Amino acid sequence: MAPSLPTSILLLFAVAIAFALNVTAATSPSPPAPEDGIRVVSAEKRIDLTGPIVKVFLTLKVHNPATSSDASHILITFTPAEAQHLAIVKATRAEGKRKKKVYVPLPVQPVDLAADVPNGARLYSVSLSAPLRPTETTTLEVFYVLTHSLEPFPAEIAQSESQLVYYRDSAVLLSPYRVLEQVTYLKTPSNRVESFTRVDPTARSGPEVKYGTYKDQLPYVYMPILVHYENNHPFAVVEELVRKVEISHWGNVQVTEQYKLKHGGARHKGVFSRLEYQSRQSISGASSFKNLLARLPPRVHSVYYRDEIGNISSSNLRSDSHKSELEFEPRYPLFGGWHCTFTIGYGMALQDFLFGSEDGRRFANLTFGCPLLNTVVDNLTIKIVLPEGSKSPQAVVPFLTEQHLETSYSYLDVVGRTTVVLKKKNVVGEHNVPFQVYYEFNPIFMLAEPLMLISAVLLFFVACIAYLHVDLSIGKSQTS
Template identity: 65%
Template sequence: MDPAMFGLRLALVFAVLVHFSLLPTSYSLSSQDLQIVNAERRIDLTSHITRVILTLKVENTGTSPASEILLAFPPSEVDHIALLQAAVVVGKKKKKSYLPLDVKPTEVSEAPNETKFFSVSLLNPLSAGESVTLEVPYVFTHSLEPFPLEISQSEPQLVYYHDSAIILSPYHIKKQTTVIKTPSAKVESFSKVEPTDRAGTELKYGPYEDRSPYSFSPIIVHFENNNPFAVVEELVREVEISHWGSLQITEHYKLVHAGARHKGVFSRVEYQSRPSLSGVSSFKHLIARLPPRVHSVYYRDDIGNISSSHLRKDSRKSDLEIEPRYPLFGGWKATFVIGYGLPLQDFLFESSDGRRYLNFSFGCPLAETVVDKLTIKVVLPEGSKKPFAVVPFPVEQQRLETSYSYLDVVGRTVVVLEKKNVVPEHNSPFQVYYEFNPIFMLAEPLIEKEGIVKVA
């Protein structure tokens, strides 16, 4: 599935991102009797980011209503889940619609093998004999393992994907199938759990019938994946608000190629003369998707300004194509800075209670990139009071700092947000609210004038 289409589908399905609870609740399976009538799972491995869409038809075979449905994951997968959502499917085919549901981590006392759980809260309790269809999209990072771990410049990149042909669930499953999509038909090997079929770029496991709870059948798929394994180990985005008419954005990147490590000597002659064969898993450019009406764009590293960048703009977006000073092979790193300005009126608004608020995009502008650690710093104008942020998903940390710049007296409040394991699906708007007295806009001009008078 094309990543852009995947993201668009999520945006259409979910008007509001589902919140994870920070405090897990306790849960007991003995309180209800559910079964999965049909389970269909589609796993997209065409990128280095694993995207899954799980469709479940769940039936209440007990005598009392059920208000929650459990999703189960092996403990090895939980740390790699970047995003997990759920929605009720209403209607069929072209009239199908989706109602988002709340998802939160939970604990189950009798869970075997340290299985981890998430609880999906239904909008209305599921009565005895009734059924409901859920669509559960989720995203994994760092779930593909390069093998071999090192490759030469002329070798393609092969990776392992580990999973189970049988969907892990605490419920009895009457029927289930799993479809795995690879970037190409170049599959070295794959586990067979009959019935197993392969056609082109797809592997189909199942259908399997009448599987007991917690059934598990390990599978490994070994395939070629030469897509850029672009991982930003650390990204710091600083958004500075000036009430004089602009936003200034500064982004500090620590980028690494997280695929199979390069071995041997790099030959630039071979790389340039045989681009289709030499370094096929490397990448030499990235696309940063910036807002429309961007201006004053620059791109530099520790050495200085890098001229190999191209900006394409239209009324909806601005694409900045950047090239590091050298192509990135497995294990190679690059550190650089991107900066740009934006019109203030496109992103700063006033709420009905008089507060001002910034409405900006969370996440990373680089296309199809994983960010291990993201820090967003929103620098408010001097004199701002009572700031708070509204983010559509949990962040590991929110805190306030103070920064000083030219002519500041008391310093500027900085709202700091930190999040780990960020994927393109996190590129959704967040808001920072604050109170501001317009009299503070006169502070800097008066100080500057006073300074000029004193100097004279």
């Protein structure tokens, strides 16, 4: 007996849905597969939570089985939150044995994938200096820094209260490979750990919490953990730093740095008592800070420190031929949520930073990053003002930055000075590395300003002589 019309329609509709689901499953993007057969034999993750910035040291022992092909890169994985706050990531490969062992730096690049990855993971590729052949094993050392990853809780504290923070992570390593054995260590600044997630086996010894050892974990496994602990280190955050470096071929380099600083920790509530703060500094305002330390280039001179009101005398400079340290105090101590702005300026000898390249160009060897220790810079702008007449500028920075050119004007400038502008977000102390700015310069342009001054003086004297020899008085007309 033939099925009725409604039943036939239902059957046809069901077949169509099944076909559509099969097509969708066949065409939907699958998670990116790592190179065949790679296994992480052992993984050790050490998380340093002793300061306001999270530093992670990851050691991976990677094995390529005999059935696989050569591996030219190794993938490492970050959660979406980690990728958002990732300031810098470095990787090295151990080569040699025992006393001859050396660590070779390896390039690390984010992997731009259109396919969905489990748990929203973000992949980074570590390019190996030499392919990892079948049956070979190598060790990778990965170091990365996370900013704004500590969440104050409670979000507001009184002057006499300690600062407590949350840190979130995974007990096991989020990896695209099967991990045969792994362990995670978290180190806090003190023994005061309010609470932490237990994922057996879990152990705590003083300020350190250990997760693991875990055996044979599948790829992309994630076990969330939460650690609540005391952290009274000041959360110094530079919301914006603008550094202006003016290069003069007459022998000086002038640097001006404008800061917008805030305390990024738990917000201060209640009334501030300066008497209590000065009498019990170890207890009252334990998470605040009233002084900062800046490491400046060696042999700086003409150092000044001021804010909107004027010069601030509460500073101390220690300078020699190897380093310069400027210790200074804002006009008031900074508690959570408080802001201040100030300017630091100094001069440097040109011969210490300007050199000649083999192709005839000149280049300035400067330092990137922020001189303030243990700070995070949300937005950094560096402006290198080249001498007037400079051509073909090129900035060589060892990491990705935004770059563009603009023109600056100063005293006695005619056509303006070429200015190289570098911008970068989320800058930490590991970004304080040298970078170079190459440019072409004709020495004849050094005579432009002196000639302008000489011409101005000559014109002034000519005008004075003409004025003295011209009779501008009104005389009486003579009549016959």
